[in-house]
Amino acid sequence: LDTKKRAGKAVTLVEGFVGTDEDLQDLGKKLKNICGTGGSAKDNEIIVQGDQRDKVLQWLQKNGYNAKRQ
Numbered sequence: 365l366d367t368k369k370r371a372g373k374a375v376t377l378v379e380g381f382v383g384t385d386e387d388l389q390d391l392g393k394k395l396k397n398i399c400g401t402g403g404s405a406k407d408n409e410i411i412v413q414g415d416q417r418d419k420v421l422q423w424l425q426k427n428g429y430n431a432k433r434q
Contacts, residue, residue: 365415375403376417378410378424378431398423 366377378395381388392405395412399419403412412420417433424431 365417373413374415376412376415376420378412378420379408381408381410395420395423 365374367374376399378391381391388405388408388410392403392410392412395410395416396403399412399414399416401413401416403410405411421431421433
């Protein structure tokens with residue numbers, strides 16, 4: 365969860381993605397769709413609007429990603 369440089373609004377950050385930019389965009393699109401929110405995927409980082417930590421973490425772990433909450 366991050367609020368820095370975002371006018372106090374909370375966003376969920378997924379950092380440390382290893383793969384191609386195309387894979388990053390695809391994963392970002394899936395996560396935004398699961399949460400029903402907007403966001404972006406760039407610089408090996410996925411940003412999902414709002415506090416979606418639980419949904420994102422559950423989905424990543426269920427789909428075989430090595431994810432943990434920080």
